Amino acid sequence: MDYNSIMSSKIQGIAPSGIRKFFDILNEMEDAISLGVGEPDFITPWHIRNAGIYSLEKGHTKYTSNAGMLTLRKEISAYLKRRFNLEYDPMGQILVTVGGSEAIDITIRVLVNPGDEVIIPVPSFVCYGPLVTMAGGTPVYIQTKRENEFRLTPDELRDAITPRTKLLVLPYPCNPTGGIMERRDLEALVPVLEGTNIMILSDEIYAELTYGVKHTSPANIEALHERTIVVNGFSKCYAMTGWRLGYVCGPKPVIAQLTKLHQFAIMCAPTMSQYAAIEALKEGDGDIEMMNKEYNRRRKYLVAELRKMGLDCFEPRGAFYVFPSIKSTGLSSDEFCERLLLSEKVAVIPGNAFGQGGEGFVRMCYAASFENLREALKRIDRFIKSL
Numbered sequence: 026m027d028y029n030s031i032m033s034s035k036i037q038g039i040a041p042s043g044i045r046k047f048f049d050i051l052n053e054m055e056d057a058i059s060l061g062v063g064e065p066d067f068i069t070p071w072h073i074r075n076a077g078i079y080s081l082e083k084g085h086t087k088y089t090s091n092a093g094m095l096t097l098r099k100e101i102s103a104y105l106k107r108r109f110n111l112e113y114d115p116m117g118q119i120l121v122t123v124g125g126s127e128a129i130d131i132t133i134r135v136l137v138n139p140g141d142e143v144i145i146p147v148p149s150f151v152c153y154g155p156l157v158t159m160a161g162g163t164p165v166y167i168q169t170k171r172e173n174e175f176r177l178t179p180d181e182l183r184d185a186i187t188p189r190t191k192l193l194v195l196p197y198p199c200n201p202t203g204g205i206m207e208r209r210d211l212e213a214l215v216p217v218l219e220g221t222n223i224m225i226l227s228d229e230i231y232a233e234l235t236y237g238v239k240h241t242s243p244a245n246i247e248a249l250h251e252r253t254i255v256v257n258g259f260s261k262c263y264a265m266t267g268w269r270l271g272y273v274c275g276p277k278p279v280i281a282q283l284t285k286l287h288q289f290a291i292m293c294a295p296t297m298s299q300y301a302a303i304e305a306l307k308e309g310d311g312d313i314e315m316m317n318k319e320y321n322r323r324r325k326y327l328v329a330e331l332r333k334m335g336l337d338c339f340e341p342r343g344a345f346y347v348f349p350s351i352k353s354t355g356l357s358s359d360e361f362c363e364r365l366l367l368s369e370k371v372a373v374i375p376g377n378a379f380g381q382g383g384e385g386f387v388r389m390c391y392a393a394s395f396e397n398l399r400e401a402l403k404r405i406d407r408f409i410k411s412l
Contacts, residue, residue, distance in 0.1 A: 039155045042378070057370040058401045060389040063200055063346065065264040067392075069301075070312045073263060076304035077297045089296050091288045093121025093272070097299050100306040101272055108310075109232065111244055111255070113274040120284050121294045125230045125258035125271035127287070130156050132226050132254050132273060133192070135282045137162035141191035146177045147380025148348070149196040150228070162191070168382030171339055171350065175204030179213045186217070192224050195243060198231040201379045201388035202348045203324075203341020208241040215248045224279075225253045230271075231344040233262035233313050236321050238342060244274075251276060259298075261345075262313050263305045268298040320345050323391040323398055330402045331389075334409050345392045348376065352385040354412055361387055368411070369404035 029037065068074075092098065098115035105111040113119050122128040129152060137143060139161035145153045146167045154164040167185050169175040177195070197206040218225075225243050232240040244253040258271030273283060305312075324341060331338040331349045338349040351361045358375035366372050376383030391398060 035159060039158060042151050057366075057372065058393070058397050058404070059372040060391070060393055060398075060401055061372040061374050063390050063392065064266050065261060065316065065345075065392045066394055067264040067316055069264050069268070070305075070309065072308055073265065073301050073305045073312075077268070077301035080297050080300035085296055085300060087296065089293045089299060091293055092119070092284050093294055094296075094299050094303070097121060097303050097306075098272075100303050101274075104306045105257075105274070109240065109242060109245070111242060111274070113255075114277070117277040118274055118280055120273050120280050120287060121299065122258075122271045122273060122287060123291055123294050124260065124269045125228065125256050126152065127291065128256040128258070128271045128273035128283075129153070129226065129228060131283050131286045131290070132256065132279075133157055133162070134160045135279065135286060136192050136224055136226075136254075138191070140189060142187060142189045143192040143194060144182065144185050144190060145194045145380075146175075146181075146196065146199075148175070148199070148201055148376060148383035148386070149194070149379055150200045151379060153194050153196070163189070165190070166380055166382075168380065169202075169204070170382075171337075174339060174342075175199060175202040175348075176206055176210050177214070179217050182214060183217050186221070186223070190221070190223050192226055193218075194226045194228065196228045198229075198235055198240065198343025200231065200344050201346050201374065201376065201383065201386075202339070203344050203346050204339075205235060205238065205343040206241070207238060208245070211241060211243050211246050211249065214243075215246065218249070218252070223252065225249060227253055227255050229255055229257045230261055232257060234317060234320060234345060235343045236317075236324060236341075240343070254279060259302050259305060262316070263302075263309055264312075264316065265298075265301070265305065268295070268301060270294055270298040270302050320391065323393075323395060326395070327389065327391050327398060327402070330406075334406050336409075345390060347389050347391065348383075348386050349389070350386050354409060356412070358384055358387055365405065365408050369408045371401045371404045371408075 098119045102115045137160040141162045143157045157164045243249040254275040259265040336349040374388040376386030
């Protein structure tokens with residue numbers, strides 16, 4: 026059987042994630058430290074886990090509404106209003122999904138027709154471009170710059186827009202750079218988008234992880250609200266990655282189509298996870314603050330230590346990553362990561378895994394214990410000195 030001739034050429038043509046190849050090597054090593062996977066090192070808080078367990082004990086094991094339990098959608102609405110001053114109607118503007126990943130996928134598939142262009146600032150998370158390609162669209166990458174703190178500028182956006190542009194992805198706070206878009210940055214995009222039908226997909230999964238400044242959504246800007254689809258979830262802010270629960274908010278006509286696609290592909294998000302999420306939203310503000318405070322401590326430490334080593338390190342204002350330049354070592358991003366892993370057993374991710382603009386950088390995740398960070402930095406320092 027010639028499987029290559031049977032399978033979709035479009036799917037076969039998409040390269041696998043550049044993040045994962047290092048973990049095949051890492052898994053075979055003893056005493057290795059990973060600063061690679063973007064996952065909180067915290068365990069889901071007990072009161073949230075207990076709510077999920079209790080739902081099973083009560084026999085809540087059946088399907089829910091396609092859109093998600095109404096109680097959960099009401100709590101999401103209240104949370105967004107309380108934390109970010111965003112208003113969405115739980116009866117038609119909120120859809121509960123299997124992680125933020127599903128929300129991104131179905132948003133792109135609903136909005137993008139074959140031949141449409143989607144603008145994606147890079148470096149950014151690896152999923153956007155492949156999902157656009159799978160939907161028949163064309164990714165258009167904008168390489169954001171270190172000197173602009175990896176923000177998207179109005180001139181960069183203006184230069185990328187064509188008559189075929191359908192969608193703009195705003196991945197802020199940004200994985201891998203830790204860059205953010207403040208209110209003034211978003212307001213500066215308004216004149217560029219005026220008079221167009223370009224929609225915005227705002228991936229706000231790290232919205233609760235900002236430092237020294239409160240997150241602003243494009244949906245907070247009145248002129249951008251009606252064109253913005255907000256994606257968020259529970260993985261990062263509540264340390265609920267394995268529960269696979271997210272949500273998407275936006276104008277009712279768009280959410281209706283997203284719900285239809287979700288209905289046929291998924292049916293509904295996991296029931297147990299929905300009960301746990303209700304508890305997280307009701308009682309989890311303190312958990313968010315605790316984790317944010319600890320991430321901030323690690324962030325400051327990591328940036329300071331990397332600079333001591335002579336690495337140019339932009340100070341991230343969001344998420345839980347640092348994105349230092351390794352150009353001074355004379356190594357490419359891949360060479361740096363491979364040699365560091367093999368010689369010092371520390372895994373970091375090459376910046377070019379997140380787009381061409383990431384070459385010359387590496388991503389380090391500080392969602393790791395302080396002890397592991399301290400030991401990893403000793404090994405990285407030793408590696409750099411050996412060069």
